[in-house]
Amino acid sequence: MTTRPEVEEFDHPDVVVVPHGPMLLRGATSVQGVDGTVHDVRRPVVALCRCDKSSRLPFCDGTHKVIPRR
Amino acid sequence: MRMPKPRGPLSEWVVARLATPVDGGHAPTADEWDDECIALWTLHEMSYRGFEDAADDAEWQPAMLAVRHELEVALEQRLRRRWPGADAEVADVPAALEAVVAADDGPSLADHVRRRATTDEVLELFRQRSVYQLKEADPMTWVIPHLPVRSKAALVELQYDEYGGGDPNRMHSHLFARGMVDVGLRAEYGAYVDDALPETLELNNALSMLGMHRRLRGAAVGHLAAFEMTSTLPSRKMVQGLGRLGLDGPMAAYFDEHVEADAVHELLAARDICATLAEDEPDQAAEILFGAFTCVDLEARLATALLTSWDAA
Numbered sequence: 001m002t003t004r005p006e007v008e009e010f011d012h013p014d015v016v017v018v019p020h021g022p023m024l025l026r027g028a029t030s031v032q033g034v035d036g037t038v039h040d041v042r043r044p045v046v047a048l049c050r051c052d053k054s055s056r057l058p059f060c061d062g063t064h065k066v067i068p069r070r
Numbered sequence: 071m072r073m074p075k076p077r078g079p080l081s082e083w084v085v086a087r088l089a090t091p092v093d094g095g096h097a098p099t100a101d102e103w104d105d106e107c108i109a110l111w112t113l114h115e116m117s118y119r120g121f122e123d124a125a126d127d128a129e130w131q132p133a134m135l136a137v138r139h140e141l142e143v144a145l146e147q148r149l150r151r152r153w154p155g156a157d158a159e160v161a162d163v164p165a166a167l168e169a170v171v172a173a174d175d176g177p178s179l180a181d182h183v184r185r186r187a188t189t190d191e192v193l194e195l196f197r198q199r200s201v202y203q204l205k206e207a208d209p210m211t212w213v214i215p216h217l218p219v220r221s222k223a224a225l226v227e228l229q230y231d232e233y234g235g236g237d238p239n240r241m242h243s244h245l246f247a248r249g250m251v252d253v254g255l256r257a258e259y260g261a262y263v264d265d266a267l268p269e270t271l272e273l274n275n276a277l278s279m280l281g282m283h284r285r286l287r288g289a290a291v292g293h294l295a296a297f298e299m300t301s302t303l304p305s306r307k308m309v310q311g312l313g314r315l316g317l318d319g320p321m322a323a324y325f326d327e328h329v330e331a332d333a334v335h336e337l338l339a340a341r342d343i344c345a346t347l348a349e350d351e352p353d354q355a356a357e358i359l360f361g362a363f364t365c366v367d368l369e370a371r372l373a374t375a376l377l378t379s380w381d382a383a
Contacts, residue, residue: 010220018337043231047333060333062302
């Protein structure tokens with residue numbers, strides 16, 4: 001069954017940059033967008049747009065998935 | 071909720087036995103797929119909220135478990151026969167999940183809602199969806215104790231958001247219930263089960279089976295990943311379609327919530343739940359892909375059935 005010992009200390013970063021995807025941010029309570037607007041955050045993890053094409057910046061809306069990868 | 075209307079001899083037997091448990095005896099054979107689907111749905115529901123007209127202790131009655139088992143074996147065989155299988159070695163689970171989702175050539179209900187659906191068609195879609203959406207995320211909660219530490223923590227992180235982070239008003243199933251009321255439909259749990267197509271019931275039965283069986287944990291989280299990976303863009307289309315029909319209240323807000331939520335959930339599911347599970351338990355990698363395939367396949371079958379009934383296929 002389990003091949004890894006379950007006593008190790010795992011990485012659990014607060015900020016994760018996803019390849020060809022958004023930036024995941026854990027534990028934030030507010031995020032300021034490029035236009036200066038401050039958005040309240042109520043979910044434990046948010047995805048911030050990195051492709052700049054999201055319809056709800058600064059958050060990811062999945063649009064990057066339909067943009068050809070450079 | 072009261073038990074659903076039987077759809078054949080098997081579901082008639084199941085409903086009667088759940089109302090008045092008697093041990094022993096043989097269940098009759100289902101005469102149709104529909105009969106089989108509603109029978110298994112009813113048996114599974116005993117492990118969720120149950121029915122006011124069923125005996126609570128019938129949930130674990132050996133005779134009822136035997137029927138449940140037989141129907142689940144048939145269901146699993148059906149699902150596995152459709153699956154083309156996975157490569158012998160799955161090196162990159164998130165990429166393999168993306169490939170399963172990309173290979174889906176089923177019709178899109180969200181596209182239809184965005185461009186052409188009538189209000190009646192959208193309401194019919196909500197009645198079908200309500201069978202799952204009013205207990206959204208519940209089948210996946212069964213999976214938590216079946217997982218090793220990293221995938222378990224990630225699944226809890228995801229489920230916490232599904233359940234509104236502890237705020238009942240933000241719980242996704244409750245957001246959906248408020249949406250149902252707003253569009254003039256009934257919001258009580260199980261309200262439209264009698265209207266559910268067999269495709270809807272099978273989709274729910276598969277999810278319950280994957281959730282409840284430890285053996286199927288890989289398939290369960292693979293299903294979750296595919297579900298989340300096919301949610302953000304369709305949810306946006308649903309918001310646009312509801313706006314087109316002037317239904318831009320709480321139901322649109324429900325789908326709007328899923329755009330941002332599922333942009334996060336799809337990554338947690340593919341990377342932190344599925345990929346770590348496959349790392350810890352390599353034999354689960356293929357199972358994860360089986361679950362993902364099952365999700366897109368069952369969704370495509372429901373979409374085809376609905377679009378065909380609307381003459382929009």
